[in-house]
Amino acid sequence: MAIFPPEKRIWWKEPLHGFELVWIGICLVWAIVMFGTMIVWHVIGEQNLSNTAYRIDPDVFAARTEAMVTQYTVREEGDTGIPVVHPPAGSDVYLQASLWQWYPILELEKDKEYRLHLSSIDWQHGFSLQPTNINVQVHPGYEMVITLKPNKAGEFGIVCNEFCGIGHHNMLGRIYVVE
Amino acid sequence: MADATLFRTCPDTGLPVHLPAQRLIKANAVAGVLALALGGLQGLMVALTRWPDLQLLPAEAFYTMLTGHGLNVLLFWIIFFEVAILYFASAILLKSRLAAPNLAWVGFVLMAVGALTTNYAVFQGDSSVMFTSYVPMRASPLFYLGIILFAVGALIGCFIFFATLVIAKDEKTYEGSIPLVTFGALTAAIIAVFTIASGAIILIPTLLWSLDLIPEIDPLLYKVIWWAMGHSSQQINVSAHVAVWYCIAAMVLGAKPLSEKVSRMAFLMYILFLQIASAHHLLVEPGISSNWKIFNTSYALYLAVVGSMIHGLSVPGAVEAAQRRRGFTRGAFEWLRKAPWGNPAFAGMFTSLVYFGFLGGISGVVMGAEQLNLIMHNTLYVPGHFHATVVAGTTLAFMAITYLVVPLIWRREIMFPTLAKWQPYIFGLGAAGISLFMMGAGTLGVSRRHWDINFTDAALSFSYPDTAFLMMALNGLSGLLAAIGGVMFVVIVVSSILFGKKRGDDAAETNPVIGVGGGQAVASYGSEGTLKLPGTMILVGVFFIAFFLYYWVNWKYLSEVWPLS
Known part of the structure; x- marks a missing residue:
């Protein structure tokens, strides 16, 4: 009985139950398989999060975003006044998170690679690209650079999925992917 | 030496009970149940607000309620109850006096004052920063002070x-080694020290920052250390509720571990490897390398997961062995069919084990794979996972042992026995529903901690798939079911403590709460190695197949999202 001490003092010399030994073996093999899968996916998988990140002053990031917006804005989104930016394929694109906006709206080309720079200029935010379902944390003072290749045309929402205050649920951005 | 006048002998178990320890166990358990009642009610409000057709609370109240819910149930309910378990597993199980009861009371008062202070700060409305309180979002200093x-x-x-x-x-109140349950509690306590130290390292500077005495706290640094508290505190729960599983199995059925060696080794793996799981929350953060993430998120080659999988065999194995010893030997599952399902302690323990393993365990490992986290981070999948571990797992297990604690420690009979019989099933089903439907919604991308998934007031528009809305409604219904189970629990426990019939000294025979021969009769340690355990083998086989398939399905999902590197 487990709530009383083992009667025989030398419990560590008791033999193992046969199936227990088998199960421990299965568990250890499975553990190695799962560990190995993460490493193997870095080699064969196409979805690995970038290891590139920089410390950055929020003002500098905002300035770079604004520079891209000035250069590549193609239109405004409806009557919202939010610029839609179409940067050249293969270029560096900036997406700035702030209370409570993703700025600007990006228009990307399908099957082209972009270097997406993600950062926040105030609190933490969560980049949740839907419906493809990619979720990345966005920090102030850190700029993550993700090489991204949209593989489907359409309209994608960017939900903020890190709680960021009372306007959190209104923080919605967009990415267009065009053929 | 111990003063004999401070002890009573328990008529049910024959154990000497140190009265100052008993008073402390009662106080901590009651404080825990009060926190559970408040936090559970807040949880119901949250679930009903996230039901899109109801959206019960306005946005601001929702975020305040969600912050309070996390603190009251995840921190205050569970840790109060765990302190009660620590006192039980040391003083009572070792037949010893409790060290320094007056100091223990100081600890209790500090915890109570802290819990009240933080709740006060949250209800003021200026500290709706969620349980995690990520900087640079700022709460009132009282919020951090209370937690400290x-x-x-x-x-x-x-x-x-x-x-x-x-x-x-x-x-020399005991001979040889400490019992397995105490060993599990020791595991929990060691992890708790690490957890609390991490909490102090980050929350004390954060308190100073909230008072403008420190200019800045790095948000990434905050998360790394905060989660050394936040995640490790969940490992306290795991260790504690596994200890509770062994405890209930032993008390109700006289179950022995299949082998002490393996069960203790599994607990040891918790101490050695569970602490590094802070990484689970940092898999999609900037500035942390994949090498670090892979090593830490897997608890160094998944060794802590192996520990849990061993308990996953050993606990039902112990139950099967005990049942077979009592003569339920027909077929693979007579032992399970004829188990005491009408005893809420056993029913709660076994369902907690199943939910924790199948729902909480598998989803946790899947979500903790470095790349798979990309499709789950901060979606509802995350709370789906931890409601399976902490609600359907820990909370249900703690509720289950309460059905033994009330008669044995309070010496009161459980009131409303029929209600008590149903309570673990209703609460468990509700909690399992919450977990499943939140995981479902999370798989569809729905964000956690979000007031309005219709985005009514947003400048742009976006809609989640219709199925996601169905999931949220089902989540609301499950929340209601769990709340009913929770209310039943609180009503049964509180009324039994206050108005329950006093448990007489002959009740051990007339109305036993522990198994026949449960007490000292099975106090012997013996290997169950000669017994065949076909039922448990089938159960763990099914578990492994479910785990295996679900793991690879998620890699398939991942392979379909936009390529990124």
Whole structure:
């Protein structure tokens, strides 16, 4: 009985139950398989999060975003006044998170690679690209650079999925992917 | 030496019970149940607000309620109850006096004052920063101060536990090794010290920052250290509720572990490897390398997961072995069919084990794979996972043992026995539903901690798939079911404590709460190695197949999202 001490003092010399030994073996093999899968996916998988990140002053990031917006804005989104930016394929694109906006709206080309720079200029935010379902944390003072290749045309929402205050649920951005 | 007048002998178990320890166990358990009642109610409000057709609360109240819910159930309910378990597993199980009861009371008061202070700060409305309180979002200083006070009190509880182990050893109140349940509690206490130290390292500077005494706290640094508290505190729960599983199996059925060696080794793996799981929350953060993430998120080659999988065999194996010893030997599952399902302690324990393993365990490992986290981070999948571990797992297990604690420690009979019989099933089903439907919604991308998934007031528009809305409605219904189970629990426990019939000394025969021969009769340690355990083998086989398939399905999902590197 487990709530009383083992009667025989030398419990560590008791033999193992046969199936227990088998199960421990299965568990250890499975553990190695799962560990190995993460490493193997870095080699064969196409979805690995970038290891590139920089410390950055929020003002500098905002300035770079604004520079891209000035250069590549193609239109405004409806009557919202939010610029839609179409940067050249293969270029560096900036997406700035702030209370409570993703700025600007990006228009990307399908099957082209972009270097997406993600950062926040105030609190933490969560980049949740839907419906493809990619979720990345966005920090102030850190700029993550993700090489991204949209593989489907359409309209994608960017939900903020890190709680960021009372306007959190209104923080919605967009990415267009065009053929 | 112990003063004999401070002890009573338990008529049910024959164990000497140290009265000051008994009073402390009662106080901590009651404080825990009060926190559960408040936090559970807040949880119901949250679930009903996230039901899109109801959206019960306005946005601001929702975020306040969600912050309070996390703190009250995840921190205050569970840790109060764990302190009660620590005192039980040391003083009572080792037949010892509790070390320094007055100091233990100081710890209790600190915890209570801390919990009240933080709740006060949250209800003021200026500290709706969620349980995680990520900087640079700022709460009122009282918010952090309350948590720090609570943690200091809990730390005192841990050291009372350690000191009691020393006293019991010194005064030779037991022979040989400490019992397995105490060993599990020791695991929990060691992890708790690490947890609380991490909490102090980050929350004390954060408190100073909230008072403008420190100019800035790095948000990434905050998360790395905060989660060394936040995640490790969940590992306290795991260790504690596994200890509770063994405890209930032993008390109700006289079950022995299949082998002490393996069960203790599995607990040891928790101590060695569970602490590094802070990484689970940092898999999609900037500035942390994949090498670091892979090593830490897997608890160094998944060794802590192996520990849990071993308990996953050993606990039902112990139950099967005990049942077979009692003659339920027909077929693979007679032992399970004829188990005491009408006893809420056993029913709660076994369903907690199943839900924890199948829902919580598998989803946790899947979500903790470095790349798979990309499709789950901060979606509802995350709370889906931890409601399976902490609600359907820990909370249900703690509720289950309460059905033994009330008669044995309070010496009161459980009131409304029929209600009590149903309570673990209703609560468990509700909790399992919450977990499943939140995981479902999360798989569809729905964000956690979000007031309005219709985005009514947003400048742009976006819609989640219709299925997601169905999931949220089902989540609301499950929340209601769990709340009913929770209310039943609180009503049964509180009325039994206050108005329950006093448990007489002959009740051990007339209305036994522990198994026949449960007490000293099975106090012997023996290998169950000669018994065949076909039922448990089938159960763990099914578990492994489910785990295996679900793991690879998620890699398939991942392979379909936009390529990124």
